[in-house]
Amino acid sequence: MSAEVLIETIEVSRIYNPGMPCEVKAVDRISLKINRSDVVVIKGPSGSGKTTLLSLIGCMSRPTEGKVLIKEKDAVKLPESFLTQIRRDTFGFIFQQLHLIEGITVEENVMLPMYPLGARLDDIKDSAEKLLKKLDLLKKKSYKIKQLSGGEKQRTAIARALINNPEVILADEPTAHLDTALSEEFMSILYDLNQEGKTLIIATHDPLVYQEPYITRIIEMRDGAVL
Amino acid sequence: MPEERGECAIGRGVAQTRYIRLGGELILTSSKGEHFLFRVTGLFTADSEILTNDLIVLKNQDVIEFFGMPENRATDLVVQVYNEREVPVIAYKITEMFPGTRPITRSEIIRTYETVFNWRSGMVLAMFAGALAAFFILAWDKATGLSAEERKEIGILKAIGWNTSDILTLKFWEGVVISLTSFLTGLILAYIHVFFLGAPLIVPAIKGWSVVFPDLRPFPQVNPNHIVVILVATVFPLCVKHFNPVVEGSGNRPRYGDEGLRLCRPITGE
Numbered sequence: 474m475s476a477e478v479l480i481e482t483i484e485v486s487r488i489y490n491p492g493m494p495c496e497v498k499a500v501d502r503i504s505l506k507i508n509r510s511d512v513v514v515i516k517g518p519s520g521s522g523k524t525t526l527l528s529l530i531g532c533m534s535r536p537t538e539g540k541v542l543i544k545e546k547d548a549v550k551l552p553e554s555f556l557t558q559i560r561r562d563t564f565g566f567i568f569q570q571l572h573l574i575e576g577i578t579v580e581e582n583v584m585l586p587m588y589p590l591g592a593r594l595d596d597i598k599d600s601a602e603k604l605l606k607k608l609d610l611l612k613k614k615s616y617k618i619k620q621l622s623g624g625e626k627q628r629t630a631i632a633r634a635l636i637n638n639p640e641v642i643l644a645d646e647p648t649a650h651l652d653t654a655l656s657e658e659f660m661s662i663l664y665d666l667n668q669e670g671k672t673l674i675i676a677t678h679d680p681l682v683y684q685e686p687y688i689t690r691i692i693e694m695r696d697g698a699v700l
Numbered sequence: 701m702p703e704e705r706g707e708c709a710i711g712r713g714v715a716q717t718r719y720i721r722l723g724g725e726l727i728l729t730s731s732k733g734e735h736f737l738f739r740v741t742g743l744f745t746a747d748s749e750i751l752t753n754d755l756i757v758l759k760n761q762d763v764i765e766f767f768g769m770p771e772n773r774a775t776d777l778v779v780q781v782y783n784e785r786e787v788p789v790i791a792y793k794i795t796e797m798f799p800g801t802r803p804i805t806r807s808e809i810i811r812t813y814e815t816v817f818n819w820r821s822g823m824v825l826a827m828f829a830g831a832l833a834a835f836f837i838l839a840w841d842k843a844t845g846l847s848a849e850e851r852k853e854i855g856i857l858k859a860i861g862w863n864t865s866d867i868l869t870l871k872f873w874e875g876v877v878i879s880l881t882s883f884l885t886g887l888i889l890a891y892i893h894v895f896f897l898g899a900p901l902i903v904p905a906i907k908g909w910s911v912v913f914p915d916l917r918p919f920p921q922v923n924p925n926h927i928v929v930i931l932v933a934t935v936f937p938l939c940v941k942h943f944n945p946v947v948e949g950s951g952n953r954p955r956y957g958d959e960g961l962r963l964c965r966p967i968t969g970e
Binding site: 533553554557558560561562566568572573574585586588589633637 | 852853855856857858859860861862863864866
């Protein structure tokens with residue numbers, strides 16, 4: 474029995490500043506399929522288009538050409554409100570710069586993606602606390618982001634990505650700001666998530682990530698194209 | 701007022717300085733070193749303090765005797781004029797008849813007080829205008845765009861699954877809470893400053909170096925009209941100005957990864 478295809482890109486391209494002298498083809502006619510529970514690494518040097526491809530897969534950016542199918546539905550044609558729903562229900566994002574909101578607490582940051590679902594505040598808190606406990610951050614739930622170490626910030630970002638129980642985790646250069654020990658810790662958390670059935674798509678050029686044994690597929694990119 | 705010789709009426713300032721009550725005795729020493737004793741039969745009320753605080757009223761004969769003045773001499777005279785329009789004419793005639801005198805009319809006294817207080821109120825108004833200008837500059841700054849931090853925040857929210865209406869609702873309530881909290885805090889602090897602490901920050905500006913009797917003591921009064929006017933003038937504009945740029949900013953896509961940047965850039969249109 475073949476694995477279920479969760480995400481598919483068909484000849485997808487993303488061009489910035491089209492028709493202008495500074496036109497950049499960040500992603501050039503990429504077609505790929507990602508199955509449920511895959512651990513996919515998008516590998517390549519800076520400027521190769523990894524982040525753009527990740528943003529196209531995560532419905533944060535529309536392609537200039539081509540199709541992005543999420544569970545066989547063409548996300549390109551969907552209006553913004555549906556894309557928001559897909560982002561909310563299907564994807565959990567871990568950004569390179571983490572993008573945690575500094576002025577609020579760890580727990581509040583983790584709770585953020587769940588507010589728009591309309592759940593009761595107590596339920597949102599319960600979910601956040603379970604995740605914080607799982608990621609060994611419960612004691613720091615009332616801390617402000619600036620009071621955390623790099624690894625703790627990273628784990629907060631992971632908790633925030635997981636709160637809506639997404640099927641796919643997208644991580645952009647997740648180990649870029651971590652030392653080796655923290656990077657290994659992060660990868661072990663990702664491994665656990667994969668064991669729970671999550672699909673992982675990681676954009677990175679860190680060998681420590683793409684040399685992990687549980688990676689099922691490596692997509693190598695250069696100048697916007699898959700090699 | 702004193703009805704017989706040996707009696708006097710005094711102001712509250714005199715009574716407090718000499719520790720005298722109504723019915724007590726006031727001892728005054730003349731320039732020749734003679735002591736005169738007067739029984740206090742009248743005490744001016746607090747309402748008239750601005751004029752009577754340091755006043756002692758004696759019978760004519762007592763004054764003449766105390767100062768050693770000739771019987772037919774007076775230093776101050778009160779002239780009552782029934783037709784107010786005649787006052788300047790009569791003042792002029794008095795000057796003509798007695799060149800060494802200086803008539804002071806009631807309108808001149810009122811004008812002097814008004815001058816003293818008006819220019820000071822102008823000073824306070826200038827300070828207030830500065831504060832108001834600062835408020836509008838701040839509000840304008842908010843209205844004309846989002847800060848980099850706010851752009852980033854909206855970008856993050858969009859990227860983690862918030863839609864435009866969620867962000868607008870959040871920002872609307874954020875604006876309401878911030879402006880209402882500021883308004884109420886300002887109102888309470890102003891009330892405490894004026895009514896409990898005696899307005900130490902504005903009284904020097906109003907009184908200057910002069911000594912004003914009675915003491916300038918604002919009394920507690922909450923005027924609903926004033927509160928509504930301040931509310932309308934501050935809370936509503938601030939809410940709108942807080943909300944307006946967010947309306948423009950939150951409608952765009954998160955655009956993570958666009959143009960090779962790894963920042964959320966939700967503002968500029970595609």
